[in-house]
Amino acid sequence: MATIPYQQVAIPGTVPALAAASVGGDNVVPNNRGALMVRNGSAASINVTVAVPGNSRYGPANPDPVIAVAAGATTLIGPFPFDLADPIDGLVAITYSAVATVTVAAVQI
Template sequence: MARDSVTTQKITRAGLTPALTAVSANNDVIDAGSVFLQVANGSGSSINVTVNSPVTVDGLTVGPLVVAVGAGATKLIGPFPVATFARPSSSGTDVGRVYVDYSATTSITRAVVSF
């Protein structure tokens, strides 16, 4: 199943109120680099946000970044350096982007922001 492509919202000098949108069971693909993922957990339980790394170093797999977002909490996660998180050239349309998974999706919203 194709992941949901989340549009990056740009912060300007005038400011930005990020538009948070609902997470689906498809999980996300977001831009890599100097971007941040804002996750708001409106549920009654903590969730984990997993940012996958496709990288291996000296034959060892680089593990994912797993961040807990508590019940009722909002968290900014990032940035996501290209060398660590970007999908390799064999990833089709997702080349250079980042895969993000959520342990639950009910009452979870997110936005991707950059400057």
């Protein structure tokens, strides 16, 4: 898993530099003003899953949100508050159902 650094969004406009999504998923640092831009260049929809650590107070594992990104679409996912951070490495884990022609960038506003 690669840790994606945040790119600052500026008033004059920002064109984020997108990079290929990692086969094993990516990480971002928790950030209440951060989001992940996912561009799906494929002809099929993909799913992006944000891992939520821990269990609910009733015992079952916290559910992981799954976000569908349509074919040819760009979607912003976030923010990533600190309670989404893995207690071991302190990062938010994100995985993709497919990565061919999928590019990502972490942005901060």
